[in-house]
Amino acid sequence: MEFLESILVTPFIEIWESPYYFIELVLVGLSTGVLYSLVALGFVLIFKASGMFNFAQGAMVLFAALTLVGLMEHGLPLWAALILSVATMVGLAFLVERFMLRHLVNQEGLILFMATIGLNFILEGTGQLMWGSDVKRLEIGIPDQPFDILGGKVLLNTFDVTAAFIGALLVITLAVFFQKTPMGRALRAVADDHQAALSVGIPLKTIWIAVWTIAGIVALVAGIVWGAKSGVQFSLSLIALKALPVLILGGFTSVPGAIVGGLIIGVGEKVAEGFWGPALGGAIENWFAYMLALAFLVFRPQGLFGEKIIERV
Amino acid sequence: MKFRKLVLATAATVVGLGTFAAAEIAKADEQFFPMLVYRTGAYAPSGIPVANGFRDYYTLLNKRDGGINGVTVTFEECETQYKTNLGVECYEKLKGNGPTGASLFNPYSTGITYQLIPKASVDKIPILSMGYGRTSAADGRVFEWVFNPPATYWSQASAVIKYFSRRAGGYDKLAGKKIVHLHHNSAYGKEANPTLEVLAKRYGFKLTLVPVDHPGQEQASQWRQIRRIKPDFIFMSGWGVMNQVAIKEAGNIRYPMDQFVGNWWSGSDADVVPAGDGAKGYLSTTFHGAGSDFGVHADIIKHIYGGDAAAAKENKVGEVLYNRGVVNAMFATEAVRTAQAKFGNKSLTGEQVRWGLENLNITQETLDKLGFKGMVSPLKITCEDHETMGPVIIQKWDGAKWSYASEWLTPMRDIVRPLVEADAAAYAKENNITPRNCN
Numbered sequence: 001m002e003f004l005e006s007i008l009v010t011p012f013i014e015i016w017e018s019p020y021y022f023i024e025l026v027l028v029g030l031s032t033g034v035l036y037s038l039v040a041l042g043f044v045l046i047f048k049a050s051g052m053f054n055f056a057q058g059a060m061v062l063f064a065a066l067t068l069v070g071l072m073e074h075g076l077p078l079w080a081a082l083i084l085s086v087a088t089m090v091g092l093a094f095l096v097e098r099f100m101l102r103h104l105v106n107q108e109g110l111i112l113f114m115a116t117i118g119l120n121f122i123l124e125g126t127g128q129l130m131w132g133s134d135v136k137r138l139e140i141g142i143p144d145q146p147f148d149i150l151g152g153k154v155l156l157n158t159f160d161v162t163a164a165f166i167g168a169l170l171v172i173t174l175a176v177f178f179q180k181t182p183m184g185r186a187l188r189a190v191a192d193d194h195q196a197a198l199s200v201g202i203p204l205k206t207i208w209i210a211v212w213t214i215a216g217i218v219a220l221v222a223g224i225v226w227g228a229k230s231g232v233q234f235s236l237s238l239i240a241l242k243a244l245p246v247l248i249l250g251g252f253t254s255v256p257g258a259i260v261g262g263l264i265i266g267v268g269e270k271v272a273e274g275f276w277g278p279a280l281g282g283a284i285e286n287w288f289a290y291m292l293a294l295a296f297l298v299f300r301p302q303g304l305f306g307e308k309i310i311e312r313v
Numbered sequence: 314m315k316f317r318k319l320v321l322a323t324a325a326t327v328v329g330l331g332t333f334a335a336a337e338i339a340k341a342d343e344q345f346f347p348m349l350v351y352r353t354g355a356y357a358p359s360g361i362p363v364a365n366g367f368r369d370y371y372t373l374l375n376k377r378d379g380g381i382n383g384v385t386v387t388f389e390e391c392e393t394q395y396k397t398n399l400g401v402e403c404y405e406k407l408k409g410n411g412p413t414g415a416s417l418f419n420p421y422s423t424g425i426t427y428q429l430i431p432k433a434s435v436d437k438i439p440i441l442s443m444g445y446g447r448t449s450a451a452d453g454r455v456f457e458w459v460f461n462p463p464a465t466y467w468s469q470a471s472a473v474i475k476y477f478s479r480r481a482g483g484y485d486k487l488a489g490k491k492i493v494h495l496h497h498n499s500a501y502g503k504e505a506n507p508t509l510e511v512l513a514k515r516y517g518f519k520l521t522l523v524p525v526d527h528p529g530q531e532q533a534s535q536w537r538q539i540r541r542i543k544p545d546f547i548f549m550s551g552w553g554v555m556n557q558v559a560i561k562e563a564g565n566i567r568y569p570m571d572q573f574v575g576n577w578w579s580g581s582d583a584d585v586v587p588a589g590d591g592a593k594g595y596l597s598t599t600f601h602g603a604g605s606d607f608g609v610h611a612d613i614i615k616h617i618y619g620g621d622a623a624a625a626k627e628n629k630v631g632e633v634l635y636n637r638g639v640v641n642a643m644f645a646t647e648a649v650r651t652a653q654a655k656f657g658n659k660s661l662t663g664e665q666v667r668w669g670l671e672n673l674n675i676t677q678e679t680l681d682k683l684g685f686k687g688m689v690s691p692l693k694i695t696c697e698d699h700e701t702m703g704p705v706i707i708q709k710w711d712g713a714k715w716s717y718a719s720e721w722l723t724p725m726r727d728i729v730r731p732l733v734e735a736d737a738a739a740y741a742k743e744n745n746i747t748p749r750n751c752n
Contacts, residue, residue: 021541028533125353133357135557137587144591146565155540157565160533226530229561231587235355235528235554242531273534283498283524285534 006279014275020153025270027156031164033266035225038167039239040246040258041174042218047252048191049211050101052112058240059123060216062232064089065223069138069232070131078140089216097208105204106194124237135231140224163225170221174214175255187211191253241286248293251303260304261293268292344381344649344660345411346371346388346642349403349420354394355528356553358583362629363421364390366638369613369630374646376616381650382658387411393425395553400425408436413660416649417441417670419641423501426459431744433458438663439670441648443641444469444577444600448504451700452737453671454748460670462644463600463692463703466576467732468724470505470548472705473574473598474512475722477546480572488517493539495559496550498524505550505576508732515728529555536562549575556584560592570594574707581633585710593712598705601640601689603715605631608684609639633708633715640689647683648673671696690721696751700733702726 015022039061046054054060067088071081100115144159178184189197190207198204226236243262250261269285269292277284296304348367351360371386380386389410391403400422408415417439420426426446433440440459442450448467450459464472477492478484494509496502506522513520521542523535529551536559539547547568551559556579563573571594575584580597588595605614610631618625629635652661652669661669673694680686692701702724709718741748 018541021537024537025534028537032531032533128353128357133353133361135358135554135583135587137589139589144561144564146567155566160565230530230554230558233355233358233554234353235530238355238528239530270534270537274538277534277538281524282522282535283526285531286526 003279007276010279011275020150021274022271023150024154024156025274026267027154028160029267029270030263031156031160031266032270033263034164034167034171035222035262036242036246036266037171037259037262038218038225039222040243040250040262041171041255042215042222043240043243043247044250044252044255044258045174045211045215045218049187049207050112051109051191052116053109053252054215055113055116055240056120056123057215057219057243058237059120059127060089060092060219061223061226061239062234062237063092063123063127064216064220065138065227065232065236066127066131066136068220068224069136069227072138073131073136085220086217089220090213092216093209093212096212097205101208102205120237124234128234133234135233136227138224138227138232140228142228159229163229166221167225170218171259174218175259177214178255183207183210242289245289245293247303248290249296249304251305254303254305257303257305265289265292342380342383342660343385343387343412344416345414346386346645347403347407347410347415347418348388348390349393349400349407349418349422349425350390351393351395351421352390353392354396356395359553359578359581359634360395360421362581362583362632362634363638363641365629366635366640367419367642368638369617369628369635370609370639370642371646373609373613373616377612381646382653384649384653384658384660386646393422395422397422397424397428401428404429404432408438411660413662414438415663416661416666417645417663419443419645420446423447423504424499427500430456430459436663437667439667441641441645441670443637443644445501449733449736449740451698451702451733452748453694453696453699454751455737455741455746456699457749458667460694460699462673462694462699462701463690464705464724465700465729465733466504466550467508467729468700468702469576469598469705470508471512471725471729472722473548473576474509474516475725476574476707476719477548478516479719481545484516490518490545491521491542492518493521493523493542493544493547494550495523495525495535495539495547497529497552497555498526499552501552501578502550505548508729509548511728511732512725525551525555525559528553529558532558532562536566536568539568540566545572547573549573549579551575551579551584555579556581557587560585560588560595563595564588564591571596571709574598577637577705580708580710580715582629582715583632583634590712592710595710596707596718597710599633599708599715600703600705601636602687602717603631603633603636603708607688608681608686609643609688610684612684613639636688640685643683643685643689644673644675647675647679670694671699696749702729 042057068081068085071084142159142162146155146157186202246261246265250257269289272288273285350364371388374386393400393403415438419441423445426442429440442461446461448465450456450461451465478487481487509520525532575597577598585592614625648669651673652665656665675692677691690703692703704721704723706717706721707719708715
């Protein structure tokens with residue numbers, strides 16, 4: 001009875017009694033959620049274009065960030081390292097298309113998935129082989145200072161807010177790109193039906209390279225933001241795990257789903273950890289995110305904005 | 314023609330057998346040390362300096378001293394990525410190597426240690442888990458094959474509370490204080506909790522346990538919780554990226570660094586460097602010195618790096634975790650040296666090395682001779698006490714290097730040892746082990 005009260009009653013009373021703590025957690029959750037959306041977008045882009053769940057998305061985050069910081073360690077200024085890192089991700093997109101995707105056209109989704117597992121190991125290994133496994137400090141010039149709002153009752157950080165802003169900008173740009181540009185429309189056409197897209201003259205290879213390039217750039221931005229927070233190191237590749245509940249919730253094919261899903265997961269896990277965590281022994285945010293996503297699936301199996309798949313039998 | 318072939322065949326056989334015999338003789342003068350390392354994966358930044366420390370000290374013994382009393386030290390690395398399943402695979406792969414099998418195992422992971430404890434007594438290979446692993450293995454009557462000197466997580470926790478009491482102005486001043494234990498949500502991270510709970514009851518401080526899930530990249534909600542609690546002190550048992558993020562987050566909530574103490578796995582160079590200036594003033598425990606100003610480092614730089622200090626620095630020489638690897642390798646090789654005094658200067662079996670560990674007595678004189686003067690305290694292991702409850706010290710990061718920030722703190726034996734014995738007795742009962750009589 002006492003336990004039930006601690007999870008069904010007490011947290012709500014605490015939220016009522018500590019509104020500023022609640023607001024702080026919501027704001028922190030929103031800024032984290034934007035970054036989750038960013039990582040999730042990398043998955044969505046590739047899934048939309050090729051029907052492939054890219055297991056290597058996390059490794060791409062690590063690889064991109066390691067390349068950037070590795071180049072900076074060799075004396076390059078940030079802007080030059082950034083250009084070269086983007087070029088590296090473009091090169092990676094070419095290589096993936098030439099040596100992986102081209103040979104797997106019309107293969108089962110599971111085979112494509114297995115190929116990305118292989119790519120994951122290649123990127124993790126290559127990144128560490130080239131740049132080492134040490135923690136690397138990444139300084140990108142964003143101020144990292146706490147500041148107060150609401151009369152000092154809520155504390156935020158300049159870096160987190162800036163990172164969320166950058167993330168949001170990129171997410172909006174991508175959303176517009178997908179909805180409004182010819183390339184975006186072509187990409188959506190490829191996602192709907194490879195054969196039909198080819199028949200109307202949409203170049204499949206170009207679309208694949210474009211989408212892997214965009215996913216690579218998204219990975220680079222995610223790597224920069226997370227890497228600047230905790231140092232660039234192997235654990236960046238595990239960030240992908242944080243995007244999975246976002247994908248479950250938002251749907252694998254929906255850009256708005258990734259955005260809204262990221263925000264819901266970000267806020268949900270922070271508030272849950274803050275108010276329900278103490279009663280449940282703490283460290284609940286990882287599994288809570290999945291539980292929240294699965295709860296949504298009960299009502300919308302295709303995710304919040306995912307396409308409802310209807311097949312005639 | 315046939316005769317000529319016969320002569321050639323005989324000669325070849327003799328040469329072959331001779332070479333084989335020579336190889337066997339050479340092998341007979343080798344002592345094999347398996348190395349479970351993690352140079353890749355999420356915890357590589359911590360694993361690399363430790364592995365380098367082991368490698369360099371073993372190599373130093375061969376180059377400087379010609380091995381241990383003339384017995385060449387050999388070693389082989391096996392990559393665990395800090396994963397328990399890979400650690401067990403490495404154990405199985407390496408346990409039979411060398412002329413007499415593995416001398417001992419340093420698992421370098423509490424999770425792997427827990428898995429190897431039941432295997433140690435079966436394979437008769439001791440486990441040396443220096444400053445980690447199962448705390449109650451300190452009771453040598455129950456855990457005959459496991460050694461965890463110079464101090465355990467429980468001893469460390471008691472020393473940290475002692476430090477907090479001094480900062481507060483005495484044990485009586487701890488009453489009513491708020492202390493948070495921010496810990497990795499794993500067997501390792503939780504290990505200190507029971508002792509902290511006992512100490513909280515005894516001294517009347519309010520303890521809050523705040524776990525962080527692996528890998529610890531995201532801690533915003535935990536630190537908001539801490540901001541709400543407003544603790545007087547924070548003690549952290551972190552590992553890997555969790556440490557770097559925690560130090561940054563402490564700055565984000567303006568928590569004073571001099572009230573934030575990490576355990577000895579949360580106080581390495583890799584933990585503070587990514588946080589930049591924000592890490593200045595951060596404290597952590599340790600049981601050995603940091604830096605490369607000790608005699609053993611001079612020898613390592615001279616014999617292994619040919620006097621090239623820059624190359625040595627690149628290989629982490631003098632970093633906290635490098636020094637831990639060196640100290641650990643010294644404990645292991647001194648155990649072999651101790652065993653040689655009884656069994657002779659030859660390759661020893663795991664069983665004989667276990668005897669060496671149990672009779673290990675590293676005096677100040679030995680430390681001075683080996684180049685460890687001022688770097689680590691003397692220790693004496695006994696049949697009953699596999700830990701020794703060695704002293705702990707607080708070190709402080711000034712933005713460039715670590716330096717001592719307290720006096721040496723002796724753990725609270727009166728509190729910790731009964732807990733160790735109770736837990737060991739429960740383990741013995743559960744596993745039908747009859748404790749040895751050490752008298």
